[in-house]
Amino acid sequence: MDHEQDIAAGPLRRLETMLLIRAYENQLVELQRNGAPGTCTSVGQEACAVGVVEALDVRDRIVTNHRSAGHLIARGADPGRLMAEVLGRVDGYCGGRSGSLHISARELGVVLTSTIVGGELSLAPGVALAQKMGKGEPGGIVAVFFGDGAACEGIFHEALNLAVHWQLPMLFVCENNQWQAFVHRLETMADTAIAEWARGHGLPVETVDGNDVEAVHDAAIAAVAGIRASGRPCFLELSTYRQRGHFEPDDQAYVDPAELQAWLARDPIRMQRERLLERGLIDAVGLAAMAQHTRERIETALAFAQASAWPAPDSLLEHVYA
Amino acid sequence: MTRMTRMSAEQAMHQALREEMQHDPDVLLMGEGVATKQRDLVTDFGADRVRNTPLAEAIIAGTAVGAAASGLRPVIDLLFAPFMAYAMDALVNSAGKLRYLSGGQFRFPLVAIGMTGTGWCVGAQHNHNLEAMFVHAPGLKVVMPAEPADFKGLLKAAIRDDNPVLFFADLGLLHQEGEVPDADDFIVPIGKAALRRIGSDVTLVSYAKTVAVCLEAARQLADRGISAEVIDLRSLKPLDEDAVLQSVRKTRRLVIVHEASGLCGIGAELAALAAGKAFAALRAPVVRLTGPDAPMASSWALEQAAVPQPETVTDSVLELVAYGASAPHWLGDALPGGAMATEPVLMKSY
Ligand SMILES: Cc1ncc(C[n+]2csc(CCOP(=O)(O)OP(=O)(O)O)c2C)c(N)n1
Ligand SMILES: [Mg+2]
Numbered sequence: 001m002d003h004e005q006d007i008a009a010g011p012l013r014r015l016e017t018m019l020l021i022r023a024y025e026n027q028l029v030e031l032q033r034n035g036a037p038g039t040c041t042s043v044g045q046e047a048c049a050v051g052v053v054e055a056l057d058v059r060d061r062i063v064t065n066h067r068s069a070g071h072l073i074a075r076g077a078d079p080g081r082l083m084a085e086v087l088g089r090v091d092g093y094c095g096g097r098s099g100s101l102h103i104s105a106r107e108l109g110v111v112l113t114s115t116i117v118g119g120e121l122s123l124a125p126g127v128a129l130a131q132k133m134g135k136g137e138p139g140g141i142v143a144v145f146f147g148d149g150a151a152c153e154g155i156f157h158e159a160l161n162l163a164v165h166w167q168l169p170m171l172f173v174c175e176n177n178q179w180q181a182f183v184h185r186l187e188t189m190a191d192t193a194i195a196e197w198a199r200g201h202g203l204p205v206e207t208v209d210g211n212d213v214e215a216v217h218d219a220a221i222a223a224v225a226g227i228r229a230s231g232r233p234c235f236l237e238l239s240t241y242r243q244r245g246h247f248e249p250d251d252q253a254y255v256d257p258a259e260l261q262a263w264l265a266r267d268p269i270r271m272q273r274e275r276l277l278e279r280g281l282i283d284a285v286g287l288a289a290m291a292q293h294t295r296e297r298i299e300t301a302l303a304f305a306q307a308s309a310w311p312a313p314d315s316l317l318e319h320v321y322a
Numbered sequence: 323m324t325r326m327t328r329m330s331a332e333q334a335m336h337q338a339l340r341e342e343m344q345h346d347p348d349v350l351l352m353g354e355g356v357a358t359k360q361r362d363l364v365t366d367f368g369a370d371r372v373r374n375t376p377l378a379e380a381i382i383a384g385t386a387v388g389a390a391a392s393g394l395r396p397v398i399d400l401l402f403a404p405f406m407a408y409a410m411d412a413l414v415n416s417a418g419k420l421r422y423l424s425g426g427q428f429r430f431p432l433v434a435i436g437m438t439g440t441g442w443c444v445g446a447q448h449n450h451n452l453e454a455m456f457v458h459a460p461g462l463k464v465v466m467p468a469e470p471a472d473f474k475g476l477l478k479a480a481i482r483d484d485n486p487v488l489f490f491a492d493l494g495l496l497h498q499e500g501e502v503p504d505a506d507d508f509i510v511p512i513g514k515a516a517l518r519r520i521g522s523d524v525t526l527v528s529y530a531k532t533v534a535v536c537l538e539a540a541r542q543l544a545d546r547g548i549s550a551e552v553i554d555l556r557s558l559k560p561l562d563e564d565a566v567l568q569s570v571r572k573t574r575r576l577v578i579v580h581e582a583s584g585l586c587g588i589g590a591e592l593a594a595l596a597a598g599k600a601f602a603a604l605r606a607p608v609v610r611l612t613g614p615d616a617p618m619a620s621s622w623a624l625e626q627a628a629v630p631q632p633e634t635v636t637d638s639v640l641e642l643v644a645y646g647a648s649a650p651h652w653l654g655d656a657l658p659g660g661a662m663a664t665e666p667v668l669m670k671s672y
Contacts, residue, residue, distance in 0.1 A: 036672040037443040037620065087672060088443060088621030099445045099620025115447045116404065117377055149377035153408070180377045182355035188376035254358045306672075311619070313627035320616045 008281055014054060014213045015272045015282075016290050018046035021070045022269060023298045024079050025244075028069075028086060028100070031302075032248040036087055039100040042070040044211075044243030047268035048175045049074045051216025052143060052236070055224050058109065059140035061131065063124040066101045066115040067175070071145055075108045079297060080304035089308035096311045097319070118153035120146050125159055128168035132231070141169040141227045149180030151194045160201040163233040170233040171223055172198070175210065177242040182254055198235040210238030211268040214275070243267075324508075326501040331467070334474035334502045335435075335491065336360065339397065341506040342481040343367045346395060349481060352382055353399030353435075383409030383434065387416045387486075390432040395481060402448040403436035403490060417486035418461030430461075433480045433487050438466075439531055439581055440625045441494035446617030449625075451530075451582035456488045457559045458586075463512055464558040466490040468533040470500035472556055475510025483512060492530035492581075515562035517569075521551035524575040524639050527566055527592055529555040532579045532630055539635035548643060558588055563595055570596050574605040575642055579630050584612035606645035609638050622670055 025041040032038050042049065049070025053062070056075075064071045072082060077093070085092025086100040093105045101115035112123045124144035131140045150156060151174060163170045174194055178185050190196075198205045204226065208219045216238060223234040241263035245252050252260070276282045282290075329337070340363060343349045350371040357364050357374040364372045375382050379400055386396035400406050406413070417430045438451045456464050463485055465476045473491070480487035518533060519540050526536040533554045540550035551569050555562065570576050576596050578589035589610035596608050611630045618628060 031672060034672050035670070037622075088619075088623060096621035096624065097445070097617075097619040099443055101445055101620070102447060115445070116407070118408070119447075152376035152378045154378065154380055180354065182358040183374045183377075187374050310623035311621050313623060316619070316624050316627050317614060317616050 010054070010217075011214060011272065011276055012281060014050050014217065015269070015276060016294070017050045017054075017074055018213065018269050018272065019290060019294045020079065020297060021046045021049065021073045023294045024069060024073060024082070024301070027083070027298050027302060029244070029248055031083075031087070037099055038248040039069075039086060040067045040247050041244050042067050044263065044267065045175055045177055045240045046070050047213035047216050047272070048173070048210045048238045048240055049145075051213045052145075052171070052173050052220040052238075054217055055220035056141075056143055059137040060109060060224075061127050061136065061140060061142045062108075062110045062145070063112050063114075063120050063127055063142060064110065064145040065113065065117070065120045065147065065150070067147070068103055068110075068113055068145070069100075072103060072105060072108070072110055075105075075110055077105055077108055077110070079301035083301050083305035084308040087305050087308070088310065089305060090311050091304070091308035095315075095319075117147070117150050118155040120144055121150055121153070121159040122155045124170060125162050125166070125168055128163065128170045128233075129166065131169060132167075139228055141171060141224060143171040143173055145173045145175060147180065148174060148176040148178070148185045148189075148194060150174075151197065152180070152188055157197070157201070160198060160203070160233075160235075164201050164203050167232050169227050169231050171220070171227055172233060172235040173220075174198075174235070174237045175240055176237055177210075177240050178259075179242045179246065181246045195235075195237050198237070203233050203235055205235040205237065207237040207239060210240030211263075211266050211271060213268060213272050240268075241266075325504040327504055328499055329470060329502050330497050330499050331470045331473040331491070332496040334470040334500075335477050337502070338474045338477035338481070339363065340366070342478055343371065345506065346481075347371075348393060349395045349397065350389075351397045351399070352386065354382075354401060356399050379405050379408035380412065383412035384416070386432045386434070387412045387420075387430060390417070390430040390486070391420070391428040395431045397433045397435065397481060399435045401437065403438040403452055404447050404450045406434065406436050406452070409434065413456070413462065413486065413488070414459045418459045422461060429484045430486045431481075431484045433477070433489055435489045435491060437491050437493040437496070439492040439494050440618065440629050441531075443620050443622050443625055445620035449618040451490075451580070451613065453488070453490050453558055454582055454587045457588065457591075461486065462559065463487045464490070465512055465556060466492065466530045466558055467510075467556055468492070468495065468528075468530050468554050470498065471502045471508075472510050472516070472554075474502050475508055476512065476556060479509045479512050482509070487512065490530070494531045510556065513557045513560040513562055515565035516554045516556055517551070517565070518554050519550065519552040521549040521573060523549045523573055523643060524577060525551045525553060525566070525569040525573045526577050526579060526635065526639075527553045527555065527569075528579040529558065529588070530581065532581055535630055535632050536579055536635060538632035539639065542632060542636045543639055546640070548639060550639065555588070561588075561591065561595075563599075566592060566595060567600050570600045571603045574603050575639075576604070576608045577611065577635065577639060577642065578608070579611045579635055581613045581629055583615045584610050585615055587612060606642050609642060611635055611638055
């Protein structure tokens with residue numbers, strides 16, 4: 001696709017991917033209500049995932065955390081296989097062993113996922129070191145997604161220092177969603193701490209509106225280009241908001257309703273929809289068709305996941321050792 | 323007569339915290355979200371003593387160790403036991419060793435709480451019964467209750483103890499209810515096992531969630547004319563060796579059941595104990611029924627398969643009492659994974 005075309009197609013595609021992520025997450029919420037295991041949804045953070053992942057190419061690797069559905073779907077993961085994984089079935093990306101919290105999909109370049117907060121930061125420099133030392137395709141970089149909470153772990157600084165000093169091709173993506181499980185981040189750090197800490201390590205840092213998918217995308221494109229050209233790491237802090245609870249179910253009784261409302265008014269999907277309508281890139285009919293298509297994909301995914309078998313109990317010891 | 327109130331294990335822990343904070347102004351509570359989830363403690367004891375922390379286990383534990391050495395009695399909630407890996411340095415290398423290395427100049431009265439076990443289908447980075455790792459660390463005590471009353475009594479004992487205590491809460495038990503003594507001087511001493519059922523043919527020793535598995539097996543066995551004694555260890559370090567030995571000398575058969583994996587686990591220690599100190603009494607080999615030496619899967623079907631089930635215990639005991647009468651086929655492969663079910667016990671539809 002040439003650049004002209006992409007000016008129209010890119011934003012539309014990004015809207016559609018965000019819709020798919022949202023619909024997927026909402027389906028998991030409903031499944032949880034029917035007894036399935038709970039999940040950490042990325043509702044409200046879709047622009048972060050889509051804006052960054054679309055700026056990567058096939059050579060690149062992704063390392064992520066417990067709130068990974070957006071990253072996986074934006075990378076092209078099949079919602080059916082994701083859902084099967086969450087339900088603990090054999091057709092999931094990890095054969096039901098992971099569940100929602102540690103899904104990796106090597107075929108997609110989503111190489112390691114840790115639900116130990118900070119685990120993603122501890123693993124990513126090694127993946128980048130391997131890229132740099134000739135494993136994987138030349139020019140590949142590593143994007144590591146982590147939360148504002150992970151920035152509180154000491155490993156955050158250890159990873160940044162190593163990446164800078166060893167000149168590792170890494171994009172650090174902090175999805176600052178204001179929450180660290182049941183603790184507001186301002187209870188644990190100064191407002192601008194994350195970007196300042198990162199700057200202290202001596203790498204390029206940018207703070208971006210994480211609910212504006214085009215702003216995220218532009219920043220990510222520039223950062224990725226910079227990393228490929230220099231071989232050195234970059235840091236993006238994406239300001240966003242966790243619209244739902246930490247882990248389903250969660251009544252969010254501890255959340256300030258005014259703050260939640262303010263962020264809901266800046267919902268990333270709504271913002272992109274309004275932008276596209278305003279620019280005449282889509283109309284009501286187009287939006288309805290997009291919504292319908294998304295619904296169908298999730299229905300197909302759900303049917304696939306529910307039809308998938310449970311792993312056989314005697315497979316329990318498979319994959320403990322290579 | 324002791325007054326009792328029916329409550330969940332989680333409520334019993336909360337009551338223990340409240341009473342001990344009332345009892346001793348040096349007790350403080352720290353952790354990711356403790357102040358959010360226990361607002362009433364903040365209200366009653368102040369934000370100084372009930373602290374939400376940054377998401378940083380290493381410094382939570384390190385701070386607890388430093389504060390304990392300096393006169394406070396910190397209780398830290400580290401959430402899921404696997405997160406203790408980040409805190410391991412402070413707990414194992416500092417709390418467990420610096421009293422000794424300082425020639426007894428300091429003491430470390432602190433409690434570290436972590437949740438373990440199956441039941442939530444959350445996978446191995448949340449679900450790991452790693453209690454034996456801490457049993458292996460000198461200078462630490464380790465407790466792991468099975469009943470709401472013990473959640474209260476052991477937590478209070480842990481807070482009052484002058485040593486670092488690891489308090490493991492089996493998450494499968496947190497919402498189970500039981501009668502809990504109201505008295506605020508109710509303490510369950512660390513290092514004392516509880517006899518949950520009296521029997522004469524076999525001793526079933528367990529702790530945490532699998533105590534109930536043993537009790538159910540004992541009921542099934544009673545229907546078949548076999549009398550099983552059930553011991554709930556409650557404390558893993560120090561271990562109540564006398565309680566186990568006394569029972570084994572009586573029943574002359576020992577089966578140890580736990581969700582944690584078998585290799586170098588509590589069961590191994592008890593088997594060595596029986597072999598070393600009750601050898602003459604044993605009529606049959608000691609059997610361990612444990613979780614497998616594998617990370618815990620999230621899938622409900624695999625989670626079920628990994629956990630010792632009552633039927634497995636019952637079957638093993640039936641073979642054990644027949645020992646000597648016929649060649650036991652199970653002897654060679656009772657471990658690891660000897661407890662694995664071959665069929666899911668229930669079926670789920672979601
Ligand atoms: C080492 C560790 N500590 C605690 C947890 C429990 N936990 C899971 S996610 C989470 C909050 C993480 O906050 P953040 O890094 O901001 O990511 P977010 O959940 O907001 O996406 C916590 C405390 C964990 N998984 N790992
Ligand atoms: Mg966060």
